Amino acid sequence: MGTALIYDEEMTKYKLLWVDPACKIEVPERLIVSYEALKNSGLADRCVSVPVREATDEDILLVHSEEYLEAVKKTPFMTLEDLQEFTLQYGDVYFHPNIYHCAKLAAGASLQLVDSVMTGKVRNGMALVRPPGHHSMRSAANGFCVFNNVAIAAHYAKQKYGVKRVLIVDWDVHHGQGVQYSFEDDPSVLYFSWHRYEHQKFWPQLRESDYDNVGKEKGEGFNINVPWNKVGMKNSDYLSVFCHMLLPVAYEFNPDLVLVCAGFDSAIGDPEGEMCASPDIFAHLTHLLMNLAGGKLCAVLEGGYNLTSLPQSVCQTVQTLLGDPAPRLANLEVPVKVHLSPSTVADRLTGSTGPASNTQLSLPL
Ligand SMILES: [Zn+2]
Numbered sequence: 001m002g003t004a005l006i007y008d009e010e011m012t013k014y015k016l017l018w019v020d021p022a023c024k025i026e027v028p029e030r031l032i033v034s035y036e037a038l039k040n041s042g043l044a045d046r047c048v049s050v051p052v053r054e055a056t057d058e059d060i061l062l063v064h065s066e067e068y069l070e071a072v073k074k075t076p077f078m079t080l081e082d083l084q085e086f087t088l089q090y091g092d093v094y095f096h097p098n099i100y101h102c103a104k105l106a107a108g109a110s111l112q113l114v115d116s117v118m119t120g121k122v123r124n125g126m127a128l129v130r131p132p133g134h135h136s137m138r139s140a141a142n143g144f145c146v147f148n149n150v151a152i153a154a155h156y157a158k159q160k161y162g163v164k165r166v167l168i169v170d171w172d173v174h175h176g177q178g179v180q181y182s183f184e185d186d187p188s189v190l191y192f193s194w195h196r197y198e199h200q201k202f203w204p205q206l207r208e209s210d211y212d213n214v215g216k217e218k219g220e221g222f223n224i225n226v227p228w229n230k231v232g233m234k235n236s237d238y239l240s241v242f243c244h245m246l247l248p249v250a251y252e253f254n255p256d257l258v259l260v261c262a263g264f265d266s267a268i269g270d271p272e273g274e275m276c277a278s279p280d281i282f283a284h285l286t287h288l289l290m291n292l293a294g295g296k297l298c299a300v301l302e303g304g305y306n307l308t309s310l311p312q313s314v315c316q317t318v319q320t321l322l323g324d325p326a327p328r329l330a331n332l333e334v335p336v337k338v339h340l341s342p343s344t345v346a347d348r349l350t351g352s353t354g355p356a357s358n359t360q361l362s363l364p365l
Contacts, residue, residue: 001295003321004116004125005047006109007035011130014096018084023094025271025305026144031130034301037311038128043318048122055107055152062155063148063182068139072146075100090141092203103131103146110153113298118161118257124290124297124321126262128314132302134176134261135204143174143204150261150300151182154189157257164188167255167292169246170195171238171285172263172302173273175209175225179261185219190253192246193261194238196273197227224249231274233336235281238266240335242288250292258289258297264304264313272305279312283326286317297321 012028038044060069071086076097078086083095106129113127133150135143150168157163168183170176170193183189196202197209207213215223226241265272267279289297299317304310320326 001120001123002048003046003318004050004113004122005038005044005318006050006052006113006125006127006129007031008052008105008109010052011102011105011128014098014102014130016094017080017096018094020094022092023144026094026131028130029307030304030310031128031301033307033311034128034304034314037315038318041315041319043315043322046322047125047318048116050112050116050122050125052105053108053112054101054104055111055147059107059111059152059156060104060147062159063138063151064136065139072100072103072141092143093141093145095141099131099146105129106131106133107147107149107152110149110298110300111156113300114153114157114161114257117296117298118157118163123295124299126299126301126314126318126321128301130301132263133178133300134170134172134263134302135174135178137178137181142178144303145178148178148182150176150259151179153259153298153300154183158188163256165190165253165255166257166259167250167253168192168259168261169289170261170263170302171266171282172261173266173270173275174263174303175204175206175227176261176302177204177206177209180208180213180223180225183219184215184223185217187215187218187222190222190224190250190255192224192226192250194226194228194241194266196231196275197229198231199229228275233275233277234333235277235329236332236335238277238281239284239329239332242285247288250289255293256296258293260286260289260297260299261302262299262317263302264310265306267304267306267309267313269306269309270304272303278329279309279316280327280329282313283316283320284329286320287326290320
């Protein structure tokens with residue numbers, strides 16, 4: 001069936017044009033080294049190469065407001081000063097004359113991936129994109145993100161292919177608040193995110209990133225936040241949360257499609273995450289998700305700022321999507337303690353106390 005790889009060098013062609021310490025880590029090299037690693041390891045040649053396309057206005061409006069789209073459309077014609085001023089209204093993001101074009105390609109690449117998987121051209125795949133998407137909101141750029149690639153992809157899959165249930169797994173080290181907002185009242189999209197939190201001291205410092213934000217109205221129970229209240233999480237912690245929290249609920253949810261906000265700032269050496277999980281953990285996380293939705297899995301790059309662990313993690317993910325066995329993990333230790341209490345997600349899905357009801361979404365660290 002095959003694995004799609006979607007990449008276009010064009011998305012390396014924008015960068016920060018002024019001094020901003022918060023944004024200096026989001027560099028074109030992130031994409032360049034990731035693709036080079038896939039080429040050099042021979043993995044890229046084993047994938048089905050799928051071209052990118054620009055997302056259309058209609059695609060972008062699935063998530064974003066017309067007002068915001070029209071504002072971003074003006075950025076290619078702005079002077080440096082205008083771009084800086086435009087950027088100031090948002091948080092931790094920067095604009096460049098070519099970023100609108102790249103953002104359309106990033107969203108479009110995600111949709112090409114959904115098309116490739118949903119039409120059966122491939123079983124699964126990965127889109128290597130810049131700018132990332134999971135922080136951008138209906139009317140706001142945020143956290144290096146312009147358009148919400150994965151949220152757009154989820155809406156698109158529902159609309160174009162009649163997909164009934166989409167699972168979005170966000171293993172980036174930051175909370176994808178844009179994705180949460182997009183689906184918090186929607187029971188057809190189950191959003192799972194673990195993220196560095198430190199009792200709301202870590203960016204984006206939102207109350208709604210905590211474990212007790214489980215969705216709203218009809219979507220209550222379909223939003224799972226796992227806030228890490230300290231750094232240094234290891235392979236065993238990630239595996240434990242996947243096996244004990246995410247997977248029982250994911251199996252009950254029984255998705256038709258799995259989308260991954262594949263950020264690798266949750267790997268060791270990343271200046272943002274400060275976590276200690278090794279790149280090969282992503283082989284295991286990917287493998288565990290491949291059992292869902294008949295294997296229909298689309299991974300879309302989000303963060304990842306260490307230019308050593310990022311390409312290694314990307315390779316582990318793609319290698320697993322291709323069907324290679326995951327490497328044996330060394331030095332697994334006892335995971336952080338997880339308390340037990342009812343999970344509204346499982347209660348909502350089954351109306352009773354299923355196996356997932358014994359998991360708790362709070363990590364008392
Ligand atoms: Zn991130």
